[in-house]
Amino acid sequence: MTAEQTTSTISVLRTLSNQMADAVERIASALVVVNGRQRQPASGIVYAQDSILTANHVLERADQITIQTHEKRTLPAQVVGRDPATDLAVLRVADLGLQPAQVADERARVGQLVIALGRNPTDGPMASVGIVSTVSGPLRTERGGIVERYIRTDAIPYPGFSGGPLIDAEGRVVGLLTTGLVDGIPLAIPLDIVAQIAETLTKQGVIKRGYLGISSQLIELPAAQRAGRDNEHGLLIVRVEEQSPAQQAGVLIGDILLTLDGHALNDAEDLHLVLSGDRVGKTITADVIRGDTLHRLNITVGQRK
Amino acid sequence: MTQSTVYSTQSSFPLPDVFSSALTELFRSVQPAIVQVRTDLRGGGTGIVWQNDGHIITNHHVVASNNAKVQVLLSDGRTLDAKVLHSNPQLDLAILKVPAHDLTALQVGKSAALRTGEWVFAIGHPWGQRWALTAGIVSSLSTVKLGNGQTAQYIKSDARLAPGNSGGPLLDADGHVVGVNAMIFGGDLSVSIPSDVVQSWIAGLPRGRAVLGVEIQQIELPAAVRQQLQPERSVGLLIVGTSARSASLQDLLVGDIILEVAGTPVSDAATLRKIVAQQQEGDALSAKLLRGGVVLDTSFVMQIVNDAE
Numbered sequence A: 001m002t003a004e005q006t007t008s009t010i011s012v013l014r015t016l017s018n019q020m021a022d023a024v025e026r027i028a029s030a031l032v033v034v035n036g037r038q039r040q041p042a043s044g045i046v047y048a049q050d051s052i053l054t055a056n057h058v059l060e061r062a063d064q065i066t067i068q069t070h071e072k073r074t075l076p077a078q079v080v081g082r083d084p085a086t087d088l089a090v091l092r093v094a095d096l097g098l099q100p101a102q103v104a105d106e107r108a109r110v111g112q113l114v115i116a117l118g119r120n121p122t123d124g125p126m127a128s129v130g131i132v133s134t135v136s137g138p139l140r141t142e143r144g145g146i147v148e149r150y151i152r153t154d155a156i157p158y159p160g161f162s163g164g165p166l167i168d169a170e171g172r173v174v175g176l177l178t179t180g181l182v183d184g185i186p187l188a189i190p191l192d193i194v195a196q197i198a199e200t201l202t203k204q205g206v207i208k209r210g211y212l213g214i215s216s217q218l219i220e221l222p223a224a225q226r227a228g229r230d231n232e233h234g235l236l237i238v239r240v241e242e243q244s245p246a247q248q249a250g251v252l253i254g255d256i257l258l259t260l261d262g263h264a265l266n267d268a269e270d271l272h273l274v275l276s277g278d279r280v281g282k283t284i285t286a287d288v289i290r291g292d293t294l295h296r297l298n299i300t301v302g303q304r305k
Numbered sequence B: 001m002t003q004s005t006v007y008s009t010q011s012s013f014p015l016p017d018v019f020s021s022a023l024t025e026l027f028r029s030v031q032p033a034i035v036q037v038r039t040d041l042r043g044g045g046t047g048i049v050w051q052n053d054g055h056i057i058t059n060h061h062v063v064a065s066n067n068a069k070v071q072v073l074l075s076d077g078r079t080l081d082a083k084v085l086h087s088n089p090q091l092d093l094a095i096l097k098v099p100a101h102d103l104t105a106l107q108v109g110k111s112a113a114l115r116t117g118e119w120v121f122a123i124g125h126p127w128g129q130r131w132a133l134t135a136g137i138v139s140s141l142s143t144v145k146l147g148n149g150q151t152a153q154y155i156k157s158d159a160r161l162a163p164g165n166s167g168g169p170l171l172d173a174d175g176h177v178v179g180v181n182a183m184i185f186g187g188d189l190s191v192s193i194p195s196d197v198v199q200s201w202i203a204g205l206p207r208g209r210a211v212l213g214v215e216i217q218q219i220e221l222p223a224a225v226r227q228q229l230q231p232e233r234s235v236g237l238l239i240v241g242t243s244a245r246s247a248s249l250q251d252l253l254v255g256d257i258i259l260e261v262a263g264t265p266v267s268d269a270a271t272l273r274k275i276v277a278q279q280q281e282g283d284a285l286s287a288k289l290l291r292g293g294v295v296l297d298t299s300f301v302m303q304i305v306n307d308a309e
Helices: A007-028 A191-204 A245-249 A268-274 B015-033 B195-204 B269-277
Strands: A031-035 A042-048 A051-055 A065-068 A074-083 A088-092 A113-120 A124-136 A150-153 A165-168 A173-178 A187-190 A214-220 A233-240 A256-260 A283-290 A293-300 B034-039 B045-051 B055-058 B070-073 B079-088 B093-097 B119-124 B132-145 B151-157 B169-171 B177-185 B189-194 B208-211 B215-220 B235-241 B257-261 B284-291 B294-301 B303-306
Touching: A007 A113, A007 A124, A007 A165, A007 B015, A007 B119, A031 A051, A031 A113, A042 A113, A042 A173, A051 A173, A051 A191, A074 A191, A088 A191, A113 A173, A113 B132, A173 A191, A187 A191, A214 A256, A214 A268, A233 A245, A245 A293, A256 A268, B015 B034, B015 B045, B015 B119, B015 B132, B015 B169, B034 B055, B045 B119, B045 B177, B079 B269, B093 B195, B119 B151, B119 B177, B132 B189, B151 B177, B177 B195, B189 B195, B215 B269, B257 B269
Parallel strands: none
Antiparallel strands: A031 A042, A031 A065, A042 A051, A051 A088, A065 A074, A074 A088, A113 A124, A113 A165, A124 A150, A124 B132, A150 A187, A165 A173, A173 A187, A214 A233, A233 A256, A256 A283, A283 A293, B034 B045, B034 B070, B045 B055, B055 B093, B070 B079, B079 B093, B119 B132, B119 B169, B132 B151, B151 B189, B169 B177, B177 B189, B208 B303, B215 B235, B235 B257, B257 B284, B284 B294
């Protein structure tokens, strides 16, 4: 006597299983190995003709980077652009000749079934299943960047997965996997955000971010110190870097920053949003409360290295 | 054996409900074919009823110990004594025999047909739980080097395993056994021996068990002999009958006291049986015997009896 099962219910498991294996197969040709460091190879996603997305932290050297395709071809790759703050990089591989990965047309939702993938040089695609555990943001990364939205999954990120895709059950890319954003925690950057950053990287090679040279913390502005303004909060300056744009503009520790370039600063994120790449090099006004009086300073925005 | 599933009447096709029902049904139907394997010393592992005549597959490392008392616990509560028929440390497989002829066996699947991304399910006794189910997908099929220098394509999956899962089945979405759960790499990557490897191993085993064919009993060794032995011991195995051994073999005689076999001291039948279980027909085993007051280094051959005996 062997164990038998009712075909009507068990075939659902087989059908779903086959579809998931099909999904892996569908993305397989757009999944490459990225060799950018000494020991552990990583992964990358074919994103446009001759273009590969990967994680910045897996490129420990600047040259002699190679990729390996699903047909086991090893090809040299050039770094087109990289952004340590969001841990993304774009590689160009001449005559790659591979179809770009299909992208999911909907944003990831909590509870959705997903598969995390990497490519291993000897064993080929390597997969792990999970669900989307959270979709949240914005996230302040450990290298001074901001990612507006990020995905967390309980799929296991096996070694070599960074730079690889998180796909949905149909083989379409939902995000790019990386452990390089915060404390080595495995996360996925949604592909629409990756695409925006990749476009800038392809054009400029880097992401320009504005830099003032201050450290600040959000405080409640006492009524007596508002100098006629209706701001209830401000950013208390606790540190001014030497030789920085803020120091050159005359910003002092103890100043309370109210507005920058006409934008009220109601929380720390506002500061980051104002210091966008297009303001680099521009001279903007900063309204600060010093003691109980309002001062207007002019700051020339620098570029974050 | 069949069971109807309950569908929600509100949605047209509630896929998560159907998935859950299907998995519950799969578990229920395979559970009788999965056993707990216990030895006196180790925590225990899992075993798979491979044939309904009582042949059980597990890992070598689950049953490898000098104490031969192995027991198998079935999901219906029955506990059966098990004999280790063959045990292979390189493949980490062992085949046991229990005295039962009506067991439910698992259907064997084709491990070579597994695809990355398909569901696989592990059933075993991890974390102090019995008959626990974990689910994951095939992560990759990769080449693993075995102890004897050969290589095999092992199944790597993310179905969670813990030590009590050893020797238990990895099932595919059809409920067929496609692997024997053996190891965990890096704490979170599960490694299973493909069912194809198990099938070839079984096919290559001698049809019967290798045995000595002698009747033995423990005997206290004379003081003069005790001191000669490394490590010192006081008990040996006296051969009291050789009727089950082929008369043409004159290598073991009634009155011989077995002191050591294959370099291992033997002072109880269980240890001797364990060593014999790892041998093949025709193998010659080295032995130290006490014959006529003299310690001899000699060898003798194994012979074959049918499993049914």
